[in-house]
Amino acid sequence: MHDLKSIREAAAEFDRGLARRGLPPHSGRILALDAERRGAQTELQDIQTRRNDLSRGIGIAKSKGEPVEAIMAEVAAMKDRMAALEALDRRLGEELDGLLASLPNLPASEVPDGTDEHGNVELRRWGNPRNFAFAPKQHFDLGETLGLMDFGRAAKISGARFTVLKGALARMERALSAFMLDSHTIDFGYTEVVPPALVNDAAMFGTGQLPKFSEDLFRTTDGRWLIPTAEVPLTNLTADEILDEAALPLRWTAFTPCFRSEAGSAGRDTRGMIRQHQFSKVEMVSIAHPDQSDAEHERMTKAAETILQKLNLPYRVMLLCAGDMGFGARKTFDLEVWLPGQQAYREISSCSNCGEFQARRMKTRFRPTEGKGNRNVHTLNGSGLAVGRTMVAILENYQQDNGTIEVPEALRPYMGGLEMIGV
RNA sequence: GGACAGGUGGCCGAGUGGUUGAAGGCGUCAGUCUCGAAAACUGAAGUACCCGUGAGGGUAUCGCGAGUUCGAAUCUCGCCCUGUCCGCCA
Numbered sequence: 001m002h003d004l005k006s007i008r009e010a011a012a013e014f015d016r017g018l019a020r021r022g023l024p025p026h027s028g029r030i031l032a033l034d035a036e037r038r039g040a041q042t043e044l045q046d047i048q049t050r051r052n053d054l055s056r057g058i059g060i061a062k063s064k065g066e067p068v069e070a071i072m073a074e075v076a077a078m079k080d081r082m083a084a085l086e087a088l089d090r091r092l093g094e095e096l097d098g099l100l101a102s103l104p105n106l107p108a109s110e111v112p113d114g115t116d117e118h119g120n121v122e123l124r125r126w127g128n129p130r131n132f133a134f135a136p137k138q139h140f141d142l143g144e145t146l147g148l149m150d151f152g153r154a155a156k157i158s159g160a161r162f163t164v165l166k167g168a169l170a171r172m173e174r175a176l177s178a179f180m181l182d183s184h185t186i187d188f189g190y191t192e193v194v195p196p197a198l199v200n201d202a203a204m205f206g207t208g209q210l211p212k213f214s215e216d217l218f219r220t221t222d223g224r225w226l227i228p229t230a231e232v233p234l235t236n237l238t239a240d241e242i243l244d245e246a247a248l249p250l251r252w253t254a255f256t257p258c259f260r261s262e263a264g265s266a267g268r269d270t271r272g273m274i275r276q277h278q279f280s281k282v283e284m285v286s287i288a289h290p291d292q293s294d295a296e297h298e299r300m301t302k303a304a305e306t307i308l309q310k311l312n313l314p315y316r317v318m319l320l321c322a323g324d325m326g327f328g329a330r331k332t333f334d335l336e337v338w339l340p341g342q343q344a345y346r347e348i349s350s351c352s353n354c355g356e357f358q359a360r361r362m363k364t365r366f367r368p369t370e371g372k373g374n375r376n377v378h379t380l381n382g383s384g385l386a387v388g389r390t391m392v393a394i395l396e397n398y399q400q401d402n403g404t405i406e407v408p409e410a411l412r413p414y415m416g417g418l419e420m421i422g423v
Numbered sequence: 424g425g426a427c428a429g430g431u432g433g434c435c436g437a438g439u440g441g442u443u444g445a446a447g448g449c450g451u452c453a454g455u456c457u458c459g460a461a462a463a464c465u466g467a468a469g470u471a472c473c474c475g476u477g478a479g480g481g482u483a484u485c486g487c488g489a490g491u492u493c494g495a496a497u498c499u500c501g502c503c504c505u506g507u508c509c510g511c512c513a
Contacts, residue, residue, distance in 0.1 A: 048481085048483085051493080051494085052482090055492095059442070062441075079493095
């Protein structure tokens, strides 16, 4: 959600930001609506002032036993105009809010230009892709051959884009979640949270999934939504609250299932576990002071990278270009893990600084320790990591020529000391 | 799901359709006092928006949304949430 005041003050800059997102200018329409609405509000409030004075006068006159018919007639005469102005104010407000709510966040200045993933900039690489003495397989071949990953039966009971994991791989999902949560809570100070997986409209609006992206979501028959990421419930934890500055930053992490309809991605990643309707993810969310959100963003990304490093999985860090960022982000780092079976780097984490964008939607502010005037917090979210894709990466990077899988050392304590899968 | 009872400012808690943004208490902040603190006393303080260069003025807001009324925290309706009991249930 955008701030009207800042658009009034810097309309050209606002439109420049939209242009970087590939959108036409909107400030003209917004400011026209804003001006018209404020005119209506001002006139309405003047009438209300008069109405309140007169009504008060009626009460006083009555208590004195004086006649009130003349005053009542005067108030009654204002009713039509008041109703018209109220309707106008509401209509203009709805159009204005609808417009403001539909526009994505503006990219930070250091975000590169670009319309799609080809505009993203590689910042750094970590780890060296292993040299295989054989042709590395893709994760679904490995998993199915092991008999621990079953897409056929998942389709039987649920349909496409679901997986059944069994045995050591089912356990690996549990192990990975515990491993990741331990790292974030113990090494990075995040507080572990178990949030609801079903949320209401307001929460989905707060983080920006609604009103524009409802087709990407699953909806329950009683009108709730299945979370597409724990970012939604975690970030909305502070909705409608005014926090103490001293409480910042708030850092939360949660392991949850995530549900996405994947409408519009038909044909992409149809095989395997890369793109599923349901997947597990450990998410991090930080609620930060505006002055500290850039540092918090780096810190959060570091927490996600640490998981990959501990698992010894090669990856690269991408700075997303303006056109490839999500709706609410002003700056995003993607972590892409090396998948030898695909011979490609694939996204395994996305860490975004949303600035004030979500805070304004959720009405999350903080009270400065010094000075007056409440300010919007900055919100950040990042995967740490997508558990299913982490399993994919482990299968492909740790596969042996006989199809067995070595368990990464860091994970062994979480898997009862298991060193090899499939032997 | 059914039956009751509730939802008031940071918290607790009054509130009769009429000059109530809302008594009182607690807590918070500032000041007086003090070497300092406590106590006491004095004062300040919700949120959003509009007008105004400013000082300042105004509107809305008592769970949310409609309605009745010249006027609604107070009356009516719908919804949401909380508590208690019953039913069902992991």
